[in-house]
Every structure is written in structure tokens, then in C-alpha cells.
Amino acid sequence: MKLKNRLIISFFIITVVPVMLFGTLVLALKRIVADATAEQLVSNEVVKSFKVYMDDMGKFDDLIIQFCITEFIILIVTAIIMVMWIYKGIAPQLKVLKVAANNVKEGNLDFSVSSTGIDEMSELCNAFEDMRVRLQNNAKDRLEDEAEQRALISNIAHDLKTPITAIKGYAEGMLDGVADTPEKQEKYIRTIYNKANEMNTLINELTLYSNIDTNKIPYNFQKLNLHAYFNDCIEELGMDLENQHIRLDYANFVDPEVLIIADPEQLGRIIHNIVSNSVKYMRADNKSRIGITIKDVGDFVQIEIADNGKGIAQHDLPYVFDRFYRADTSRNSAAGGSGIGLSIVKKIVEDHGGKIWVTSKENEGTTMYFVIRKYEETPIVSEV
Ligand SMILES: Nc1ncnc2c1ncn2[C@@H]1O[C@H](COP(=O)(O)OP(=O)(O)OP(=O)(O)O)[C@@H](O)[C@H]1O
């Protein structure tokens, strides 16, 4: 039933019922008095005096009718005022909410239903407004996510094309007998192997990122000896970089006993991603160098990875950790990429309780800094 109908019915009940009750009560009293026997009149003082009063006044019926009419008018006026007051307090906001709900139903979230009042209807309007804002933000995020997903797929498809084309070219070269010496053959096979590895990394990165996005990355935190970990890591990196004619300098200023809490595989991903950027964005015109320096900074160890490559323009620096951000794409277009490497790095560093930042100068080089928390043994104090 509509609110209006309910109010009209309530209005009639409020005005008619009291009058009817009063009338019934008076009629009942009259009958009791009229039916009373002489003995009862004598024995019942109240009834007797009521009958005497009625006889004395002689105008009892007129009085009752007048009373009923006056009461009825007062009740009508009061009820009209009350019903209008309640209706005005509810109806306008209900209308607004109805329009708003229809808008939401049709997928239109560009409106506002906020209210400044302090009554329940205003609270309801404000709650509706909060819900609308949340729905709007979710819709926006979903659209952005979908756009990013599409961009990711097209980027990966684009990046996969490069190694596939190379593998095809080198395989055809071997089939056609272009690689006619054992050295050439080895070079071709090695290139095919490297390109296949590149594809593998790309696919792994994609899988890892979709996992990270939903916070599903399975971290396996361990206590690691910083020196031991980096000695292994540098040995492996050194070989890779040597093949690419890049010099690697390493300096570790941290106490050899220091332990860190980290997932060794994910820490490896951080280093690999940063170093592969340094390699990717090297300049062709100078002797390439990468330096890894580790310092003790109190509760943390600070790892710095510096290169003497192309550098990053100042206006791009704040965004390099953003997902899909690629600085100066025209300049970098030859060095393919999806712009997700550093967003992965940032996520992993932060999940380790650390922080990452970058400094860079165009045509001079880039330095990436990140900190990882040291492992501190908490002494158990026991009283003897
Ligand atoms: N060492 C560096 N030297 C110069 N530019 C860099 C360096 N590291 C990062 N950048 C810039 O930051 C951008 C973002 O790096 P990020 O690793 O996230 O993406 P990418 O290398 O372009 O792609 P992906 O890592 O997904 O293959 C790069 O496109 C590049 O412009």
C-alpha cells in the first residue's frame, strides 16, 4: 500500500475512532441508567446521581453532540497537521531515492542524493550516496582494469613476436645452410636458446603479475645471510653480463654476519628485473657498466644498482614504478617491454616491508635503491 493511502487511512482512524468510542461509551451509560430499577437507583449512588444530573440538565444529548462535534473538529485539524508534517518529512526524500534507484538500475551513476538533514531519511539518503560513490569507484576501477588487461595482452603479444621472429629467422638460417661453420651454428643455437628464454621470462612475468595482482603470490620468507646470498647472485649475474660485454662492480659494506628476512626467489626477481632494465637501456656509445653496492642503514640494508645507461628524464621519474608506464616510448621502442617490470619490483619490495626509489640523469645513468629489513634476534629475557 502506498504511503499516501496509509496516511489517509491513519487520518480517518485517528479522527473517527475516538469519537465513535466516546459515543458508544455515552450510549452505553445512558442505557444502563435508563434500564436501572428503582432499587438499583437507590442502592447505586453513582448511577443515581448521574440520572439526577441528566434530569437536572435536561440537555444531556445536546451537550454530547456538541462535545462530539468539537472533539471531531479538533481531531481533524490536529490529524491534518500531523499527517502533513510526517508526509513532508518523508515524501520528498522518497521521491529522490526512487529516481536515484532507477538511475542505478539503468547503470547511470552520475548523480548525487546527499542530504544535510539529521533525520532517518537523510541518513538513508547519505547511505545511498555512499553506496553510489562506491559503485561508481568500483565501476571505474573495473573499466581501468579491463583496459589494463587489454593493454597487457596486446603488449605481451607484441613482445612475444620479437623473440619468435628471431627464433624463426635463425632456425630458417640453419635449415638453409647459412650457418655453415660450427662457430656459426653454435652462435645460431645460442641465440635461439636465449630468445626462447626471453619468451619464458615474459610468460612467467605475466603469470606472476596476475598472481601478485590478487595478492596470491606465495612468499616463502627465510633468514638469509646477506653476504652468502649476494655472492651467489653476483657470480651468476657476472657470467651473464660478461657475455654481453658489460662490466659488473660489486661492493658490500655490511657486516658478514648480517641476516635478512626475504624470499630468495622473489629477491632474485627484484635484482633480475632491475639489472635487465640496466642492460636494456644501455647506451651503445660507451663502455657499459653496472655497479651493485650494499650498505648498512640501521635496521635495514640498502641495495643500490647503478648503471651508466640512457637515464630517465626527470618528468618520467615519478611514474616508472607505475604499471604499464614506459618512459619516452618512442626512444625505447626498440627495447621492447610491457612497462610492468618495475611495478612488480615495487610490489615485491613493499611486501618485504621495504621501500624502493630511483635517481637518474639523462645520458649519464640510473640508480635504483631499495631497502630490506635486517633480521634481529629478539633476546628472550627470563628471570632466574
Ligand atoms: N635502468 C634504466 N635506464 C633507463 N630507463 C629505465 C631504466 N629502468 C627503467 N627505465 C624506464 O622505466 C620504464 C619502466 O620500466 P619497467 O621495467 O617497468 O618496464 P619496461 O622495462 O619498459 O618493460 P618490462 O620490464 O615489462 O619488460 C622503462 O620503460 C624505461 O623507460
Ligand SMILES: [Mg+2]
Ligand atoms: Mg623492465
